[in-house]
Amino acid sequence: MRYWLMKSEPDVYSIDDLARDGQTTWEGVRNYQARNFMRDDMRVGDRVLFYHSNADPAGVAGVAEVCEAAYPDPTAWDPASHYFDPGATPENRRWLRVDVRFVIKAPCFVSLDALKTDPRLEGMYVIRKGMRLSVQPVEPHHFAAVLEMAGLPL
DNA sequence: GCCAACGTTGGC
DNA sequence: GCCAACGTTGGC
Numbered sequence: 001m002r003y004w005l006m007k008s009e010p011d012v013y014s015i016d017d018l019a020r021d022g023q024t025t026w027e028g029v030r031n032y033q034a035r036n037f038m039r040d041d042m043r044v045g046d047r048v049l050f051y052h053s054n055a056d057p058a059g060v061a062g063v064a065e066v067c068e069a070a071y072p073d074p075t076a077w078d079p080a081s082h083y084f085d086p087g088a089t090p091e092n093r094r095w096l097r098v099d100v101r102f103v104i105k106a107p108c109f110v111s112l113d114a115l116k117t118d119p120r121l122e123g124m125y126v127i128r129k130g131m132r133l134s135v136q137p138v139e140p141h142h143f144a145a146v147l148e149m150a151g152l153p154l
Numbered sequence: 155g156c157c158a159a160c161g162t163t164g165g166c
Numbered sequence: 167g168c169c170a171a172c173g174t175t176g177g178c
Contacts, residue, residue: 031161032161032162033161129158129159130158130159130160131159131160132159132160132161
């Protein structure tokens with residue numbers, strides 16, 4: 001099993017929205033590196049740190065699980081979609097999405113500041129300067145440390 | 155809302 | 167293939 005961190009703006013879709021819905025489609029990824037991670041390395045059952053970005057505070061708000069592996073994202077060739085990409089067509093679909101299901105909300109929200117100050121998390125992608133990837137792999141020992149900080153069992 | 159850091163685009 | 171211009175991300 002692999003571990004991931006996925007960013008969502010809570011004003012758009014928060015951990016509480018996922019708890020309510022139980023499951024969601026992770027559409028709108030428009031970065032090739034993030035897409036390639038989903039396409040090449042993300043599998044059903046992988047665990048995901050659900051991260052609130054562009055939030056006050058930003059940080060890890062809960063855990064999700066991949067429940068459907070990467071498949072084409074139809075919003076890419078839908079002109080009415082916010083995520084429409086003129087370069088994508090039904091012939092060259094370009095972008096992918098996955099489905100994730102709710103696992104648990106963190107009893108203790110783990111702020112970005114807390115992530116930055118814990119020495120166990122040295123080198124974690126999300127705390128690197130300028131790291132904007134919305135889908136990023138997480139080392140198993142980093143994942144375990146974040147779970148502990150969140151007050152969650154392994 | 156500001157703006158630094160990045161990624162993408164397109165002219166050449 | 168370079169690189170300037172532009173758009174986006176996301177912390178603050």
